[in-house]
Amino acid sequence: MSQAAEIAVEFRDVSFQINRRTLLSQLNLTIFPGEAIVLLGRSGSGKTTTLKLINHLLIPTGGQVLVNSRPTTDWDAIQLRRRIGYVIQEIGLFPHFSVGENIGLVPSLEKWTEQKIQARVYEMLNLVGLDPEIFAQRYPDQLSGGQRQRVGVARALAADPPILLMDEPFGALDPITRLELQEQFRYLQRQLGKTVIFVTHDIQEAFFLGTRIGLMYEGTLVALGTKAEFLESQHPEAQAFIACLHSGEN
Numbered sequence: 001m002s003q004a005a006e007i008a009v010e011f012r013d014v015s016f017q018i019n020r021r022t023l024l025s026q027l028n029l030t031i032f033p034g035e036a037i038v039l040l041g042r043s044g045s046g047k048t049t050t051l052k053l054i055n056h057l058l059i060p061t062g063g064q065v066l067v068n069s070r071p072t073t074d075w076d077a078i079q080l081r082r083r084i085g086y087v088i089q090e091i092g093l094f095p096h097f098s099v100g101e102n103i104g105l106v107p108s109l110e111k112w113t114e115q116k117i118q119a120r121v122y123e124m125l126n127l128v129g130l131d132p133e134i135f136a137q138r139y140p141d142q143l144s145g146g147q148r149q150r151v152g153v154a155r156a157l158a159a160d161p162p163i164l165l166m167d168e169p170f171g172a173l174d175p176i177t178r179l180e181l182q183e184q185f186r187y188l189q190r191q192l193g194k195t196v197i198f199v200t201h202d203i204q205e206a207f208f209l210g211t212r213i214g215l216m217y218e219g220t221l222v223a224l225g226t227k228a229e230f231l232e233s234q235h236p237e238a239q240a241f242i243a244c245l246h247s248g249e250n
């Protein structure tokens with residue numbers, strides 16, 4: 001296998017401008033299959049913009065984003081998005097679809113048989129810790145926030161995409177449910193070997209989930225490395241985040 005075939009996502013000198021405002025500049029980042037990259041940064045630093053460039057919700061104004069070594073602009077956008085699961089904080093479940101229908105949506109668009117979809121829905125609900133007999137028939141407004149997030153993860157995984165984008169998926173949850181989901185998600189990610197790009201502004205979450213952490217600051221990537229490397233970073237923004245880790249200790 002060539003070196004290029006082993007890269008899941010690559011940013012090559014990527015910039016993004018809108019209304020003459022630069023939201024991202026000169027982003028270079030190579031993400032390998034099976035990695036869990038966490039993009040950490042304060043609000044407005046460009047994390048969500050970076051994710052949206054991967055699944056072609058946005059198009060770079062400079063440079064290229066490559067998925068499986070192919071620029072996103074060369075992909076058919078629908079084909080590309082079917083390879084990429086997307087989980088966001090306000091999960092965006094369809095309110096008039098049952099949980100089972102929400103999870104089975106992409107498989108049904110892919111024309112799986114009813115039987116196969118049903119089996120997959122059950123498998124996914126079990127995977128995220130929800131009893132299918134209870135939850136498959138429910139509607140999103142009959143779920144707690146934590147259950148909705150689980151369904152969001154199940155839906156993103158249903159068609160078995162190799163890449164998952166997660167945009168602060170656990171941000172709105174109480175701390176106990178949040179930790180439970182983080183633990184489960186870390187386990188799942190490692191079991192399933194998915195490539196994950198996870199956005200957060202919480203350094204603890206970044207350290208817990210990330211195999212590498214990328215620090216965004218004012219639209220640039222200012223540090224990238226393992227937890228140990230991050231802790232060594234002298235960048236003032238990294239230092240500011242590290243200080244948050246210690247703020248509760250006195």
Ligand SMILES: Nc1ncnc2c1ncn2[C@@H]1O[C@H](COP(=O)(O)OP(=O)(O)OP(=O)(O)O)[C@@H](O)[C@H]1O
Binds near residue numbers: 023043047049
């Ligand atoms: N369509 C747009 N037009 C103009 N500015 C935008 C647009 N979308 C985002 N921005 C600005 O770009 C910057 C980066 O936004 P982005 O959503 O990527 O940040 P973020 O790091 O994900 O923030 P948060 O953690 O608050 O979600 C912000 O200052 C935001 O206001």
